[in-house]
Amino acid sequence: MVTSTRRFRRNYLKHYLLLAPFFIFFTIFFLWPILYGLGMSVTKWDGVHQPIFVGVANYVNVIGSKGFALGISHLALFIIIAIPLGVLVALGLAIMVSRFRGFWYNFFQGAYFLPFVVPVFLAAVIWRWMFTPDYGIINVGLRLIGVERVRWLNDPNFMIPALVIVDLWRAAGFNVILLLAGIKAIPKDYYEAAHVDGATPWQEAIYITIPLLEPILFLVIVNAFISVFQIFDTPWLLSRSDYNTQGGPGRGMLFPVMDIMGRAFGSQKFGEAAAYAMILLAITLVVTLIQFALRRRLRSNR
Amino acid sequence: MQFKQRLMIVLLMSAIVLVGCAPTTSIVGTQENSQATATGNAAQPPRNITLEFWNFADFATGPGGELVQQFIDEYEAANPGVTVELVGKPDTEIEAGVIAGASAGELPDVFANAYNSGYAVSNAGAVKDVSEWWDALPEDYRSQFSLAAVEALQRDGKMYGVPYTLYSTVLYRNLTVLREAGIDPDAEIKDWDDWMSQMQKVSEAGYTALPNYTLDGWLVLHYLGGVEGVQNGVENGKWTVTTEQLAKAYAFLKSARQYGTDISPFDASATDLFITDKLAFYSMGPWANPTFAEAAANNALDYDYVLIPGETANHAGGVHGGEFLAITPGPHAEEAFKFAAFLADKTQMTRFAAALGRANFNAAAMADPTVAENPLIKLTGESAAQGMNDAAYFVPFPLSIRQPLSNYAIEAVEGRMSVEEAANGAIKEINDILASD
Numbered sequence: 001m002v003t004s005t006r007r008f009r010r011n012y013l014k015h016y017l018l019l020a021p022f023f024i025f026f027t028i029f030f031l032w033p034i035l036y037g038l039g040m041s042v043t044k045w046d047g048v049h050q051p052i053f054v055g056v057a058n059y060v061n062v063i064g065s066k067g068f069a070l071g072i073s074h075l076a077l078f079i080i081i082a083i084p085l086g087v088l089v090a091l092g093l094a095i096m097v098s099r100f101r102g103f104w105y106n107f108f109q110g111a112y113f114l115p116f117v118v119p120v121f122l123a124a125v126i127w128r129w130m131f132t133p134d135y136g137i138i139n140v141g142l143r144l145i146g147v148e149r150v151r152w153l154n155d156p157n158f159m160i161p162a163l164v165i166v167d168l169w170r171a172a173g174f175n176v177i178l179l180l181a182g183i184k185a186i187p188k189d190y191y192e193a194a195h196v197d198g199a200t201p202w203q204e205a206i207y208i209t210i211p212l213l214e215p216i217l218f219l220v221i222v223n224a225f226i227s228v229f230q231i232f233d234t235p236w237l238l239s240r241s242d243y244n245t246q247g248g249p250g251r252g253m254l255f256p257v258m259d260i261m262g263r264a265f266g267s268q269k270f271g272e273a274a275a276y277a278m279i280l281l282a283i284t285l286v287v288t289l290i291q292f293a294l295r296r297r298l299r300s301n302r
Numbered sequence: 303m304q305f306k307q308r309l310m311i312v313l314l315m316s317a318i319v320l321v322g323c324a325p326t327t328s329i330v331g332t333q334e335n336s337q338a339t340a341t342g343n344a345a346q347p348p349r350n351i352t353l354e355f356w357n358f359a360d361f362a363t364g365p366g367g368e369l370v371q372q373f374i375d376e377y378e379a380a381n382p383g384v385t386v387e388l389v390g391k392p393d394t395e396i397e398a399g400v401i402a403g404a405s406a407g408e409l410p411d412v413f414a415n416a417y418n419s420g421y422a423v424s425n426a427g428a429v430k431d432v433s434e435w436w437d438a439l440p441e442d443y444r445s446q447f448s449l450a451a452v453e454a455l456q457r458d459g460k461m462y463g464v465p466y467t468l469y470s471t472v473l474y475r476n477l478t479v480l481r482e483a484g485i486d487p488d489a490e491i492k493d494w495d496d497w498m499s500q501m502q503k504v505s506e507a508g509y510t511a512l513p514n515y516t517l518d519g520w521l522v523l524h525y526l527g528g529v530e531g532v533q534n535g536v537e538n539g540k541w542t543v544t545t546e547q548l549a550k551a552y553a554f555l556k557s558a559r560q561y562g563t564d565i566s567p568f569d570a571s572a573t574d575l576f577i578t579d580k581l582a583f584y585s586m587g588p589w590a591n592p593t594f595a596e597a598a599a600n601n602a603l604d605y606d607y608v609l610i611p612g613e614t615a616n617h618a619g620g621v622h623g624g625e626f627l628a629i630t631p632g633p634h635a636e637e638a639f640k641f642a643a644f645l646a647d648k649t650q651m652t653r654f655a656a657a658l659g660r661a662n663f664n665a666a667a668m669a670d671p672t673v674a675e676n677p678l679i680k681l682t683g684e685s686a687a688q689g690m691n692d693a694a695y696f697v698p699f700p701l702s703i704r705q706p707l708s709n710y711a712i713e714a715v716e717g718r719m720s721v722e723e724a725a726n727g728a729i730k731e732i733n734d735i736l737a738s739d
Binding site: 046047048125128129132133134135136149151153154240242243244245246248249250251262265266267268 | 564568570
C-alpha cells in the first residue's frame with residue numbers, strides 16, 4: 001500500500017499537479033456556472049426573493065415567446081450569410097497576402113488585423129454614422145450607382161445585412177492571421193512541384209493550399225460558429241439596445257444573448273434568462289458535435 | 303454608593319453616549335449647517351468612511367461632473383473622515399448594476415436613479431427606507447422640495463430616497479432654417495396642424511423638418527404626450543392610454559415622416575444636421591442644449607427652444623421624468639443619507655441649476671433669482687406641467703413596453719398597418735407585458 005502510494009507520487013503526481021489548475025478553473029468558472037444556471041432555469045427568481053420551483057415553465061415560456069423566435073431566426077440567417085462569407089473573404093485575403101513578402105506582407109497583415117483591435121463601441125459609433133440613411137457615406141456611395149437610400153439600421157430587412165458587413169470588417173482580420181499562419185506551415189516543395197508542372201495560382205490554391213489548410217479552416221469555422229452563437233456587443237451597440245429594449249426598430253437586430261440580458265436585467269426574470277441560456281448552450285453543443293462528426297466522416301472517406 | 307446614585311450615573315452616561323451617537327440628520331440642510339457638522343465632528347473619534355456614489359454619466363464627467371465633484375469636496379471638507387467616490391454610469395446601467403448588486407450584496411452606498419425604475423430597484427431590495435431620517439429633518443429642509451416629487455417617493459409609510467433632478471423635453475428650433483423656409487420664428491406654433499404646415503414649408507425649401515421619432519418608445523412619448531387627456535399609467539393591470547389616443551400620435555408621426563429624415567434623434571448625425579443648418583426641429587431633453595449652445599458660440603448656430611406643440615393649442619406635448627437619490631442598505635446608510643440630503647439641498651441645487659441649466663426637484667432652488675430666469679429651466683418647468691410622465695412610478699410598470707410602442711409606430715408610419723391597427727396591436731402587446739409582470 002505504502003509502496004503504491006510512493007510509486008503514485010513518484011510517477012504520476014507531477015502530471016496531476018500539472019493538470020490541476022485547468023481542472024480547478026474549469027470547475028469554478030465553467031462547470032459550476034452551468035450547473036448553477038441549470039438549477040436557476042427551473043425556478044422563478046427575481047434576483048432578490050426566494051426562488052420558486054416552476055419546473056420546465058421557463059423553458060416553455062421562452063420557446064413560446066416572440067423574442068425567442070426572432071432571436072433564433074436572426075441567428076440562423078446570420079449563420080447562413082456571415083459564416084460562409086466570413087471564411088471565404090478571410091481565406092481569399094490570406095491567400096493574396098501570402099503572395100507578398102517583406103514590408104507589404106507585414107503592412108497588409110497589420111491593416112486587416114486593425115479592425116479587430118478597434119474598441120467595439122468606437123467601431124459601432126463610426127458605423128452608425130456611415131449607415132445614416134440620407135447622409136451616411138455608404139448611402140452616398142450607393143446613390144452614385146443609382147441605388148436609392150437603404151435604411152440599414154432602421155428597416156428590419158436590412159439590419160442583419162448591416163451587421164454582416166460590420167462583422168466581416170471586424171472578424172476577417174483575426175481569421176486572416178490564423179490562416180496566414182497555416183499557409184506558412186505548408187511546405188514550399190508542393191508549390192515548387194506544382195509550378196514545375198505548370199499549375200496556375202488558382203490551381204495551387206484549390207489543390208494545395210485549401211486541402212492542407214483543412215485543420216486551420218476547421219478551427220476557423222468552429223470558432224466562427226461559437227462566436228456567432230454568442231454574438232452580443234456589436235448588434236447591441238448598433239441597435240442602441242439597453243436593458244429595457246433590445247434589437248432596435250422592429251427588434252430587427254435581436255439575438256439570443258441580447259434577449260437573455262433583457263430578460264435578466266431588464267425584466268428581472270433570471271429563471272427565464274437562465275432557461276434561455278441553457279437552450280442556447282444545448283444548440284451550440286449540438287452544432288459543434290455535428291461539425292466534429294462531419295469532419296471525422298470526411299476524413300474517413302478520404 | 304446608593305442604588306439611586308448608581309442609576310443616575312448610568313442614565314447620565316447613557317445619555318452622553320446616546321447624544322454622541324445621535325443622528326446628525328437635523329443639521330445636514332445647508333452648507334453652513336454642514337460646517338456645523340464638521341465642528342461637531344471634531345470632538346468625535348476620527349472616522350474613516352468611504353461612500354460610493356453612482357451618478358448619471360453626464361453628472362459625473364464634463365462640467366456636470368466637475369460641479370458634482372466640487373460639492374463632494376465641500377462635503378468631505380465639512381465631514382472629516384468621510385470620502386465620497388463618484389462613479390458615472392448611464393441610467394440603465396445604474397439600474398441593472400444595482401439589481402444585480404442587490405442579489406450579490408455588492409451595492410454602492412448612494413445612487414442616482416430614475417423614478418421610472420424606482421419600483422424595480424426598491425423591489426430588488428436595493429433601496430433603504432429612509433423615512434426615519436427624512437422625518438427627523440427640519441421642516442424647513444423638507445418643504446424646499448416639490449411636494450409631488452416627495453410624495454412619489456413615499457409608499458406604504460416608507461420613503462425611498464431624496465428628490466434630485468428632473469427633465470422635460472422641449473423643441474429646439476433652427477431659426478436660420480425657419481427663416482430660409484419663410485417662417486417667422488416669432489410666430490408661435492399653435493398646434494399639430496400649424497406645425498405640420500411649417501414642416502411642409504421647411505421641406506419645400508429643401509431642408510429636413512424632423513428626425514425619425516418612431517425608432518424608440520421613449521421618443522414616441524414626446525408626441526403621445528401632446529394628445530389631450532393622455533395618462534401614462536396602469537389601472538387594473540392595463541395601460542391607461544387608449545387606442546384612440548395612441549392612434550392620434552401615430553397619425554401625427556406618419557404625417558411628419560414625409561417631411562423628415564430617417565435618422566434617429568439619438569444619433570450624433572441628427573444633432574450635426576441641426577448644427578449645420580439642415581434640420582429645422584429637434585425635440586429632446588435639456589441635455590442636448592450644451593452642444594447647441596457651444597455651436598451657437600463657435601459656429602453662429604441660431605436656435606431657440608419652445609414647448610413641443612400638442613394636438614390642440616391648449617396642451618403642449620413632451621415627456622418628463624425625474625431622478626432621486628437612493629440610499630442602499632449597508633453600514634454607512636446614515637452617512638450616505640446625510641450626503642444625499644446635502645447634495646439635494648438648496649445651496650447645491652441652486653448652483654447646479656444655474657451652472658448647467660438643468661432643473662431639479664428643489665423648488666426653493668428653482669425659485670432662486672439666479673435660476674428662475676434661466677429660459678431653459680423655465681421652459682422645462684412649463685413643459686413638465688403639461689406633456690406626460692415617462693412611466694408610472696413605484697408600481698410594476700416595465701419599461702420594456704416601449705419596444706412595442708416603437709415597433710407599431712414603425713408599422714404605421716411605413717404604411718404596413720393603419721394607425722388604428724398599429725395602436726390596437728401596440729396596446730394589446732403592452733397589456734400582455736403588464737400582465738406577465
